[in-house]
Amino acid sequence: MNTTTPLVTIERVEKEDKTSSALCSVMGFYPRDISVNIVIDQTIMEDSVLTEHRTNADGTYSINKTWTIPTDVSPKFLSCLVHHETLSPYVQKDLQLTYQGQQNDNETNVGAIVGVIIGVLILLVLIGAVYYYKKKAGSQKCSMGDIESPVWIDGAKTVLSCKASNCTGDAQVIWVIQSKDGTRLEVSENPSTDMEEEEALMSMEYKVTRNIVSQKKGKLHDVTTKLTFIPSMSRHLWTTVTCRISDNKEVMEKTYGPNSILAKPKFNEPVKSTLSPRGEVELSATLQSFYPEKMEIRWSSESAKYQEKFQSKENRSNYGNTFNLESKCTVPGELFKNPEFKVMVTWKHESMECPEFRELSAKDLPWHPKLQTIPIESVFQGDKVLLQCRVSDYFPDALVVKWLEKKMGSQELVEITSSEKKENLYQILTVIFLS
Structure with a gap:
């Protein structure tokens, strides 16, 4: 089924007990994975209630999220924030609230x-x-542009920038980081010495720079500030960042977020392999700690003489904010008899610039031949000797065994062609000559 973009609405619902709630309805989306949050003043309402997914007649899904408005709280605006793979990066629907006293005053x-x-x-x-x-x-007012930010990737250095133009004084900059739980941290180019120890340690994770460039005409100048840090899934998921610039007595702000974070999948080396009783090779690949959940993975063989896509089964799980995936594939063991045959597992995730892969051939399988020590008894010149060598624990059944001899006084190894095989026992009858 093709992907379908959700339809999002938010409304206020009055109840008989004179209380009210905010209802966010998300309808007609596919695939199933979606994130829905009710937000007030850039703060996610954690006590909101999410309903179960409902399946529509056309195969799409619908879902509701409700937040009961406390009687002692009178927010002016409510927002419904929806993240889905068909949205870039999200959709936000706002609701302006009015109250009885305000309505009478307006009349x-x-x-x-x-x-x-x-x-x-x-x-x-x-x-x-x-x-x-x-x-x-020639008088111009200082103006501030939006915050520019790349995609946040867990563990990768990220730089946010913001520019103010036509400033007249020594513009001061403060960046405010507000986490999902409402915790706020203010960082600047010159951190205050009055910070508590825990707040000071947190501010060390961030670096603020400020660059002032004077304009060619007049006394105006432009200010560019940057915030550098390393995003973390545990601390920065749905974080809001605000840049505050003060020029003389004028204070300007721009806000970015709430922002999601991408976490790159980690491949658990190596590809695991087991042998079934029917001689099939069962392969398993594990990807860990990625976000969001959507992951593309496939098994195939793309050698010159053999091209095929193999069916696979996937087992997904989540740990904290991230997801894990185990993909299993069964390959006929006969294919590995061809030394050129290779199996490739390829995966692609939103956090990756390009797909990654691993290749597996017969030499990468764990079942390598084991040779038994050749027993040699005391012999005399001219005796006929039967030499035997047992080879075991190998796969696939494509083994070539050669016997070689080196005559006294010569360094050359010469192949003996009169050997024979009995099951996994290789033997040769030869005559011993001593000189």
Whole structure:
């Protein structure tokens, strides 16, 4: 079935006991994996309730998430934040809340608003005149751009940047990192010495830089600040980052997030192999500690003489915020008799720039031939001697055994062709000559 983008709505539901709740409905999506959160002021409501997946007639899924609004809390906005593989990177639906007291005040002030409109029109004319004068005089207001950030990957250094233009003073920069549980940490170019020990240790994980470039005309300058750190699944999943720039008495802020993190899969070396009673080779590959859950993995042979895709079975599990996957594949043992035959397992994940793979041939299998020591008794010149060598514990059954002799006074090894095989016992009848 093709992927389907979810339809997201959020609404306020009034109850008979005069309480209310926020209902986030996510409908008609495929595949099944999805993340739904209700957010207030960039904080995820952990006590929200998620329903079970419902299967629609067309094979897609629907799901609801509900959060009961406490009577002592009056948020102005609610947001429903949905992450799904069809969204880039997510979709957010906002809901503005009004309350009874506010509604009455609005009705009372309707007449006053009409009167204010006339005053606003006059004020707009004055503002336009002042703006024109300032623009003509070359005065410009400091402005701040959005935070630029690459994709966050667990364990890989990440640099966020933000730029402010047309600043007039010595602009000061503070970056604010707010974790999923609401913990906030402020870091700057010159950390404060008044921090508590735990907060000071946490701030050491982050590096803040600031670069000021003066413009060619006037006394204005541009400020570029960067925040460098190494994202961690345990500390930074759904983290929000805010950049705060102060220029003279003006304070500007831009926020990035809540942000997800990609964790690259770790391959558990080597590919494991077992031998079935029917002579089939059962192969197993394990990938660990990746996020999100979606993973593409396949088994194939792409040699010049043999090309095929093999069916596999997958077993998935999760540990903390990350996922593990074990993929198993069965290959006919007869194929490994060809020394050019190779099996390849290939995997691709959102966190990887390109697919990775491992190859396996007969020489990589653990069943290597074991040779029994050749027993030699006391012999005399001219005696006929039967030499025997037992070879065991090998796979596949494609073994070639050669007997070689080296005559006295010569360093050359010469093949003896009159050997024979009885099961796994290789023997040769020869005559001993001593000189």
